[in-house]
Amino acid sequence: MYPNVDDGTETPSVQIPYDPKTTLHIHEHLPPEPFTGVYGPSPRAPLDWSRWANLESWQIDRTQFALANPPLETAPPGPLSHTLTITGSKTLRDRGRGGAHVVTCFLDGDTSTEYVAKIYDGADYPLGSRERGCHDCMLLADRDYSIEAWAYRTMQPLIGGTVVPTYHGSWTFACHTGQHDQPQRWVRMVLMELINDECMLDIITRAETDAGKNVDYKQLPSEDFRIRVLQSIIESNLTIWWLGRVTHDDLSPRNIMLKPDGSVVIVDFAQSSIYDFTARHDQHPRMLDPTQLPPSPIEQWWPVPCGFADEDGRWGGWVPQRWCEDKVLAAEWLVETYRDDARFGKPSEWWLNREYHAGDGERVLRLLESLGRRPAGAAGEAKGSVLEQ
Structure with missing residues (x-):
């Protein structure tokens, strides 16, 4: 039986009968x-x-x-x-x-x-x-x-x-x-x-110090491994959207199960968007053209993959600190990793030539020009920067 709740809290501590052996x-x-x-x-x-x-x-x-x-x-x-x-x-x-x-x-x-x-x-x-x-x-x-x-x-x-x-x-x-x-x-x-692997959040939490304000990097996996995990998250999240016709919409370490090889399983879809049940149910790109390739991760997650270097710190130091200090390094990694990856389409001409790239500095413009952006001074270029936002 559920007892009456009278503990003065906004979220009551209800006695739920979901204990082991129930x-x-x-x-x-x-x-x-x-x-x-x-x-x-x-x-x-x-x-x-x-x-x-x-x-x-x-x-x-x-x-x-x-x-x-x-x-x-x-x-x-x-x-x-x-x-x-x-x-x-x-x-x-x-x-x-x-x-x-x-x-x-x-x-x-x-x-x-x-x-x-x-x-x-x-x-x-x-x-x-x-x-x-x-x-x-x-x-x-x-x-x-x-x-x-x-x-x-x-x-x-x-x-x-x-x-x-x-x-x-x-x-x-x-x-x-x-x-x-x-x-x-x-x-x-x-x-x-049951995924018998470790939750990414648990790994991060063990490395936190000062009530979560700082991270002891020695307690985290190596940077190379962490980057491999981020790549797996990017590609798994894209697979969920492209093949599964679902967007997760709550990507966070607490919803990522991490395998020893760096691959991941993503869980908790209570906040997700399912194309089949939305007003755009017939507008998914694969339904419009089943032959096209998934979009380029470069375009999807530019300039910092998946917003991993977000300011709220939820990724707990998993992202290389150098990416947070210089977002162009993250952009360079995206280009190096996915420029010639035949599993994905190329960045669109529309995106490559968007005006907001023009204010991102010479390093970024050279990266984008290597992917097909029109050279500086070409028609359609304007000022603006996402790296400064």
Whole structure:
């Protein structure tokens, strides 16, 4: 049973029964189509806050709230079912936020194969009020479930088990409430391959000093290896977009599993954009011309790959310091790495001759001219700089 929550925090510490050895009886489930953001309006009825008007979010009984605002219904649960046994937790709580639970598990008593289950229990999502941002925890859980389930369903036939985990379907299970009138409520989840490699964030965190303000580079892998990982991230992210027709939109070390050879598996697609469900569903470049090559990483991530040298420091020193101090070095690496790579197309003439390159200095202009930019003084050139932004 979920107890009443009265701890004075914005994100309640709900007692969730997802501890090791917990058994869940899961049934196959069709997720609702993605909603909010690029997908369009929510199919959920607007929340009636009047029922909770006299309560702060931390005073609301989360079981009662979940029962009053159940997950979206689609088709009835399918005939396929399993007994799932939880073996451990991999949940990372970012700055105290609530959200989905990530647990390891096995199915039907077979301990030889472990999986990862991501559980979207709205009772452990952020809850606010109309005045405090309308954080409807059940809506947030449904949104994450709908987007992530369909992202994996879309990618599975194309790239599942390569740069993203193998997807083993979407599921629902009954959670006991301990209440006589409504003894159970339903919770959604997805099941995926367990990636037994290390999260990039864990490697960075071990090297942090002074409460994360500085990095002990001796605790990080070599610079050559780190650059190889960045290259793998670039190419994996491009593969997800080009072949999987999905953009991740939340690329961060916490969502990257790192293999010993420097290759990566990217996880957590709850913020992703799935072309098949957006207004531009028929505008993906591969659909317009199946014969064309993926775009050049030079054009896609110029001048610093993937914004790895961003100011918020989330990459924790993984990026070579020299790239951060001189972004032209990163641009030179991009050109050297991908200039003659036959897997990708060439930088477009439109991009090479964009006016904002003109203010980036002679080193950059020479790089771009080596790729086909019109020489200085040619028509169409103007001032501006991205390296100074």
